[in-house]
Amino acid sequence: MNRAIILKQRPVGKPTASDFEFLKDDSELTIKDGELLLETNYVSVDPYLRGRMSDAKSYIPPFEVGKPISSGIVAKVIASKHNTFKAGDYLAGMLPWKTQQISNGEGLTKVNKDLAPLSAYLGVLGLTGLTAYLGLTEIGKPKAGETIVISGAAGAVGSIVGQIAKIKGLRVIGIAGTNEKIEMLTSDFGFDAGINYNETKDMNAAIKAAAPNGVDIYFDNVGGPISDAVLFNINKFARMIICGAISVYNNTELPTGLSVQPFLVKNSALMQGFIVSNYAEKFPEATKQLASWLADEKLKYTETIVEGFDNIPSAFLDLFDGKNKGKMIVKI
Amino acid sequence: MNRAIILKQRPVGKPTASDFEFLKDDSELTIKDGELLLETNYVSVDPYLRGRMSDAKSYIPPFEVGKPISSGIVAKVIASKHNTFKAGDYLAGMLPWKTQQISNGEGLTKVNKDLAPLSAYLGVLGLTGLTAYLGLTEIGKPKAGETIVISGAAGAVGSIVGQIAKIKGLRVIGIAGTNEKIEMLTSDFGFDAGINYNETKDMNAAIKAAAPNGVDIYFDNVGGPISDAVLFNINKFARMIICGAISVYNNTELPTGLSVQPFLVKNSALMQGFIVSNYAEKFPEATKQLASWLADEKLKYTETIVEGFDNIPSAFLDLFDGKNKGKMIVKI
Incomplete structure (x- = not known):
């Protein structure tokens, strides 16, 4: 049957x-x-x-x-x-x-x-891992010492992005929706800090506190008000990888929010939509790198x-x- | 005195x-x-x-x-x-x-x-010309046959952007606020089409009509609802140069509008803030190019x-x- x-x-x-x-x-x-x-x-x-x-x-x-x-x-x-x-x-x-x-x-x-x-x-060895790796490296262009914020950080992509960013020497801040998830990010996955958006009244201030040197890279899986709060904390030449917008996928009207353009001009910042299938020619190399980190236990999932x-x-x-x-x- | x-x-x-x-x-x-x-x-x-x-x-x-x-x-x-x-x-x-x-x-x-x-x-030979040239080439990366939309097209920067885009073989659409300005863009500066936003009820449809193959590059000097209308018409891999946002400079509250993130994801599109002073090392070469076009009467102002x-x-x-x-x- x-x-x-x-x-x-x-x-x-x-x-x-x-x-x-x-x-x-x-x-x-x-x-x-x-x-x-x-x-x-x-x-x-x-x-x-x-x-x-x-x-x-x-x-x-x-x-x-x-x-x-x-x-x-x-x-x-x-x-x-x-x-x-x-x-x-x-x-x-x-x-x-x-x-x-x-x-x-x-x-x-x-x-x-x-x-x-x-x-x-x-x-981790499929499109999820490729999305995390290629989104971060191709658009984010991470440099050691920089700070990254990840929304949907306890999700499939976000949790891998954060670990790759740690391997590359960044300060990593994850945003998620329960204390259990935050605990997992910081204890199991080595994130430097986590913010539970369900228990945080002033997200702007919480991001500022967690990212005292400002935000150089934002890996965005959720969109909506969480992303608006990140904008207030971006540094000059910040790169924002727009990988998903789960917070608005179910909207029946087009979502609205803070206009990003003034933030982009003020900070010479970049925001780019990421779709993994555009980078198919890099899959073999990226998969090899992910498998090697996995074998070395540098990457957990x-x-x-x-x-x-x-x-x-x-x-x-x-x-x-x-x-x-x-x-x-x-x-x- | x-x-x-x-x-x-x-x-x-x-x-x-x-x-x-x-x-x-x-x-x-x-x-x-x-x-x-x-x-x-x-x-x-x-x-x-x-x-x-x-x-x-x-x-x-x-x-x-x-x-x-x-x-x-x-x-x-x-x-x-x-x-x-x-x-x-x-x-x-x-x-x-x-x-x-x-x-x-x-x-x-x-x-x-x-x-x-x-x-x-x-x-044209100062920061205005450099902004037009470097914003268009460094972020816009124009290719012959593509379509560009320019807001604030009759302004200092916009009118030069459009002419450079014509030199580079693009279809050029300018948005401005009077019929006299639109006439100037199409008759004097060689733009392919112009849209008077003060006399257009449905900007989304007007852009669609002027850009039947969609919009590959958007050079944005104004922000606000005009920019929202452009978003509905962008192509895959579109590049949006955020050069200014005159429509919201005088706002006393932070401007809001259509969330750009879902459009960026859907089209693998890029939006980047442009500040000419970040490209100072390219000024001599860019000035030489602008002066040469001016001498050849390829560029009017x-x-x-x-x-x-x-x-x-x-x-x-x-x-x-x-x-x-x-x-x-x-x-x-």
Whole structure:
């Protein structure tokens, strides 16, 4: 019995369980020459998927209503008539939310179960780690001694950004929403300071206190008022990597806030949208660097693993309530 | 009789004549070794001076209350005990608003009266031209065939940006506030299209119509709602040069508007504050390029010349009502 999750309707505002529908199909899956039969093991749920559920023009086409949603997946090859991939191989790539499926192997990469746990290929060794590394290095251009602030710091990308920034000799300040997350950032991941935005009345002052020399790099995963507070503390030539805006993804009207332009002029500062797929030619080198740090235990990661295909939509929804620490992954 | 204009008080909101005070001094100015006696010929008034009248931290220190205001000036050497500059020379540089003054020559450059009119050294061959050229090339990185939108297009910087963009093979769209200005942009300066924001209800649609292939570069001198409308039309990898924000300089509260971050992420776009003084090492080469285009008549410029030292404050105030076409200059 093969199962799939389709987009039933485009969410308005915050998505709910009723925006998704489970389908069953008991027809047998038969592969032809050049094809693979895959069984899904791990599914990545990510905030950016919210964007694809709307039909606004964006950097990737929207999901179609009535069709399965896709995201990063690790799957096992159950049967193969493919030249490169054999039965028993584990592959990672963008795939539809199905328990089993046929693929021609395009866009999939073989991953090594012995080098790292399979789920890591959806996180620190996957697009999450690449986003953290390439966003920080390509736009942030970090220099030892500088100060970085990271919003969504306890999330999948943020927690890796902070550790890479520590490796590069920066003062690292993480913003997150619970004391438990702040404790994790400073104790487990070596951040220099953390700010719990849910318990801080004056974010501007809290950032100033944590960053006495001002903010040189801001790695922004959340947008909204937290980002406004950072603007008051940026230094001349500050670089702001706009990687995500989870705080406004569910807005039904265009979000408004402090005009950033006067801050940019005053500080000769830069703000740039980051999409990891623009840097595909740097993936092999970046992956090698991340794997090397991971092997040397310079890089740690945390995961929130939810069990069961049925729980993919709820795991996705939980992202918007900050219920994850590190990468949110569903194990099938 | 030497006269000076001092900042009487810091303006709140839009500056008025009462923020300025005229002083007279009939003591004789006597130069010592290494000094020059200067007589002011032309005074540049510029929107950015508004920022220096407030005492907020910025990229240049604020003017002091009770002290003369300074800006770009062309002055004639009346008497010299200086090694480099002789009586009869014309010098350009940042100087206080005084009819006569003593200087040690620091920061001043000799200008050639025969190469271009003296006032041009405050405009196309001065910081104005350098701002246009370096802002466009260093941040905008224009490529032939791309589309640029310029706000404040009929102003000193904007009108030069557009002409340089035409030289570089771009489609050039200027936004300004009167039909006369739009006519000047398209007829005299070769812009491909112009939009009069005072007569346009839907700026978003007007920009879309003028830029059917979308906007690759936005040279922003004004900020506010005009800039918000441009955001809806940017292309992937768009570059936005934030050069000024005249529409909000007189705000008494921090300006708010559309959050730019979601637009930046969606389009992998860049927004960067530009301050010409950060690029000082490129001034000689850039000035040479501008002078060459001027000599070849590839670059035209327009000036609004106001006469009389008494009218410096009113010429400055008129900038905020868009009364200038091209560079606003006071001839003494």
